[in-house]
Amino acid sequence: MPGTIDPAAALQHSLLSRLKLRQLTLLQAVDRHRSLVRVADQMQLSQPAITKALHEVEDIFGSRLFDRTSRGLVPTAAGEAALHCAKRWLAELEATTRVLTSLEAGRSGRIRLGLTQQVPQQLMASALTHLLDRSPRISVMVREGTTDELVASLVAREIDCAIGRSYDGDASGLIQQAIYEQEPCLVVGAKNVKRLSRGALDWVRLAQLDWILPPPNTPMRRTYNAIFVGAGVQPPMPILETTSLRSIETVLRHEPNAVTIFARDVMLDMERSCDWAALPYRLSWNLPPVSFFTLKEVEVHPTVQSLRRAVNETAQRMMKSAR
Structure with missing residues (x-):
């Protein structure tokens, strides 16, 4: 009217x-x-x-x-x-001030990258090297967290892009691209491998061990719970809920029945410096793929586009060499 x-x-x-x-x-x-x-x-x-x-x-x-x-x-x-x-407006303002001060300091800009702790070393090195070797130099801020935390940071405009596990939640404007598949393995303290690897793979027996699992309501925790349920076993009550590598390594070293699940390539990266090792079982499923995340309005940014290309190329080379 x-x-x-x-x-x-x-x-x-x-x-x-x-x-x-x-x-x-x-x-x-x-x-x-x-x-x-x-x-x-x-x-x-x-x-x-x-x-x-x-x-x-x-x-x-x-x-x-x-x-x-x-x-x-x-x-x-x-x-x-x-x-x-x-929160979004103030985060955008803070990001803009950081970019401007970076430009004033002679940098070509600033990018804020999120990473989960189970991103393979080679993939993480590729991302950071690509960003830090640019000329003129770019200022880089890195934040670590679970995939859920990184997605929340993206939506809040606190970071520009992230590399984490695939995300199964609802987040407005989120763009995710699967880039790399990882094989899981059961990880225990190195001195406990022989004792804990006796017999065939038995989820009922494994469920009785002292589990280290990601925090509740994270993508990986949901995945692991589904694996136990699919094997007809009640998901175990963990002795430790964390994504902290230092905490995981400490508990694996000191608790004789402690066990967790890791990506095999990440475990191999850490094996030389941490006192842990994989049990000799092959699991019949893959972890949720490592994925590249950004927001719809950010994906066209040249730095984000070039970083995604570099990470994709590295992931393709890693998968070819693993075959």
Whole structure:
């Protein structure tokens, strides 16, 4: 009808014309502290001033963003959406300042790369060498984490691309490309290999050992649980849940019945420096493929494109040499 106002257009106009960066910073501070008193202390303002500022932000968004409860300020559904917006905008701003300071220092730019700890050494070396050997030099930031953590960092605009396991969750704008298949193997302390490798592969017996597994709700933990269930065995309760190589190596060295699953090529990379070894069993399944991740709006960036090509080429050479 003539004269009808589109609510979404009206809200967009309010955000574009009234919202300021300091108000996004305020939202982030409220989310972090959940207390106006602590936010006031952090921002060195009075509590009434913070209360007034929060009311102004809620007026701009046209919704109540936080419920006042006995446990402090709790985001409403609208508040969660506003916080997601604030985090993304502030992350983009931080990334832009880093790029600009990198350019001022004579670099050709900056890229933020995420890696899981089970990326093969050769693939990781290829990625870092490709980036660091560029001329003019580029500034590189590397963050390690599980695939879930790296995808969350991508969506939050905290990193530009990542190499990890294939991701089976839902993430808006995520682009992933499988680049490398890895064979799994059972890994134990080197001194325990002979004792723990007696007999045929038996998942019932293996389930009774002291397992080291990735944290719950990670892609690899879901994969391992499915393997046990497929073998008709209840997934074991692990003695350690971690992706930390140092923690895994320590427990394998000191616990006589400790066992975990690793990519065979990564295990071989680590075998010389860590006191662990693979059991002589061939598993009948592959790990989720190593994949290259980025976001739709970032995939056309020349540095991201050239890095993906370099990593792909290395992965193809690795697979050919493994045949």
